[in-house]
Amino acid sequence: MAVAEKRIFRIEIDERLCKGCSLCVDFCPTNVLTMDGNLVAVKELDACNGCQLCDNRCPDFAIQVFEE
């Protein structure tokens, strides 16, 4: 039996904490994120593979990735 499954991720951005350094945007391997003014925003949620590199690169506790 073949199964195709899509993992769904929820990205939480705390706008109060994000300082717009763009480390998460630059290091995201699948270009999920973008800068929207001085804050990070999700550009392409479907591309997210849950690697959490954005969280690990973020100095400000501002972004976290949860699996649904």
Added chain:
Amino acid sequence: MGASCVTTGVLTLQSRFLRSRGNDMAGNKKKFMQGNEACTEGALYAGCRFYAGYPITPSTEVMEICGARLPKIGGSFIQMEDEIASICAIVGASLGGLKAMTATSGPGFSLMQEGLGFACMTEVPCVIVNVMRSGPSTGFPTGPSQSDVMQAKWGTHGDHPAIVLTPASVEELFHETVRAFNLSELYRTPVILLYDEIIGHMREAVTIPAPGEIEVVARRAPTGSPAEYKPYDAKGGDIAPLAAYGDGYRFHVTGLYHAADGFPTNNTQLIEEACIRLLRKIDDNKERIWKNEEYYLDDAEVGIFAYGVSAKSAKFAVRELRKKGIKAGLLRPLTMWPFPDRAVEELAGRVKAIIVPEMNMGQIVYEVERAAHGKCEVKGLFRVDTEPIKPVQIIECITGNGSKPSSPGSRMAEMMVERDMLDG
């Protein structure tokens, strides 16, 4: 006739007999010890269980004796790499819950100033001993002076509270060390124990009190829930209890201006309130912190304001002057800071002049002058050749014969003077 209010009383035949057997009137063992040793004994009696220090003449014995005694009673001792490390280490240890002390002399005391300020700002109890030597700079390391008395109050930058004690005999040094620890705990502030090399190195008889005989103030533990604990909560008397790290209260300590919860603030109103509170902590309690000895002061017409070893000479001078019919009296501060303004002003209102003999080029004399508010003449008598001020100098200063440095021809008379001074 104006007997001493603080020091030991008149010796009777019976007490002389007991003294010669090595016991005092109560049967307690009398020990013949050096000032620095008495300081250590006082510290241990007060519950000091941490010492960090650095060797420096003439304070080194305090460290060496602590190093020998502390491990035996479960206390911690460490020789640090410099005096700065020493003052920092004792504050760290105090935050870990131990009563802590360090001892040094002028050059080391200068190094400790920043750390002292930190202890003032963070309100961490600790005792810092400064056995004063001739300065400035390296000076004359084995010679005494009283030239750090202003530094003890003003040495560290910023407006800060200061409690400085100035004992004048070996036995008094024991008791004042206990008082230093007590004041430190009561007011959550570092206390400086300031004496000169002569007091530090001379040997006198000391009766070590039995445990419980003199009061030892224990550190107040917080009672509320850890979640609500505020280490700098000014409610209910301005002084919050200080928890120890690791005992269930996780709190923050910083030298930055901070709010009641200990965290840094840039709120100008809180900063002002904190600064004022730190000073008021001592100022509001100065009556409890002041301690003076009044020696033949009741009917005095000329006053002497003296501390430390100079006070020993002053006492002898008072007795000699009285024999000559001159009504001299001594006001001797055991607490130098906060300065005994009230006692000085009261005395100034009654006497023609106050003489201030001190082993420096004039420091406390200006405080006496200030506190006298012009009510009498204030005159200094200074000596900085590392020899103590002789009673004859104080006498001559008051009788108007002019103060002369001691001459070789009067050696015999001086020796007799010194021997009698030991019984004082």
Added chain:
Amino acid sequence: MSTPAEEIKPLAKKKKKTPFNYSPYVRGGKLPHIWCPGCGHGIVLKCLLRAIHTTGLAKDDIAMVSGIGCSSRTPGYVDFNTLHTLHGRALAYATGLKLAKPRLKVIVTTGDGDALAIGGNHFIHACRRNMDMTILVYNNAVYGMTSGQASPTTPQGKISTTSRNGSIEPPFDTCTLAQAAGATFVARGTAYHFQELEKVIYEAIMHKGTSVVDIIDACPTYYGRFNKYKSPTEMMEKIEKEGTVSVKQADKLSPEELAGKLLRGVLHKSDRPEYCSEYQKLMTKVQAK
């Protein structure tokens, strides 16, 4: 032919990815922290918290001590016993605290200036004594808090407010200094290599003795701008990723390839008597007399 319903077993579900929960360790209401956008200190803090979590130590048993500087703001944000002291003196306070209460796990967050300039004397003596504590040197090669002066780890030629034409001073190597002074666990990590860093911090904490971790991280606001780095990302790539090489990799490289690169990983580990244990032994000995 379809399978009967009762025979269909559900496929084993993969464990759901969850991010690390920092909340238990971060004091409420203290974030956002004061560090600049792109500053590595926040990343280092997260590695530190994850490492602490792995140790399983109770929060009451951890004391975090710091000096003055950006690194030294760390303790204010975390829910442990925290002590923010004087510039360069964290190790002296830590020594007193640890000796007074040996059961506390003492972690020191200090900086390249704080630990190696003004604090240099305390640094070498702490390493010498081998008292059980973990010294984390947040090494961004600059005095950030005071706006960008050169520090003892600023590489030669780099610009700072006190070396506007390029520093002429050779820098310290934190790790060789620590090892020479006697530290029994010496390691280096970077904010870029966050997994390695977390691991090395964990090992440093678990090591019984003086542990020193030199942590290369970036100051984009001063060092970065003065030395023409375009972004925090570029600093991470150039200084932390390309500027370091792991101990394993280094074995395979020639001296020319290694030139100018800092070694990453555990650089030294040895076993020497720990100070507090030795003091305990001393007490037992003198009390038995």
